[in-house]
Amino acid sequence: MATPNYGYEKRQRELAKKKKKEDKAREKAQRKLMPSSDGLAPGDPETDVASLEHDPPTIPLLPTKNG
Known part of the structure; x- marks a missing residue:
């Protein structure tokens, strides 16, 4: 048998x-x-300008002092 x-x-x-x-x-x-x-x-949903125009970024709600 041959050796490796x-x-x-x-x-x-x-x-x-x-x-x-x-x-x-x-x-x-x-x-x-x-x-x-x-x-x-192009086509990248995170950086594509067209997708940003149709899907605006969501802003998380911040807790208020009264709520």
């Missing part, structure tokens, strides 16, 4: 990690070159 080649497996993990890091850096640079409109993501 741990060095090869480790190298593959390192290469995958390096590729992921490079992809992330590339995406970050791309976002920096072409920023979206004021950082709002």
Whole structure:
């Protein structure tokens, strides 16, 4: 029976990690070159201006001294 080649497996993990890091850096640079409109993501209910116009934020009721 063949023995596991741990060095090869480790190298593959390192290469995958390096590729992921490079992809992330590339995406970050791309976002920096072409920023979206004021950082709002389209369709995101928390940041989408259209959804804020239709669903106004709820204001929690504060307790009063008499109530």
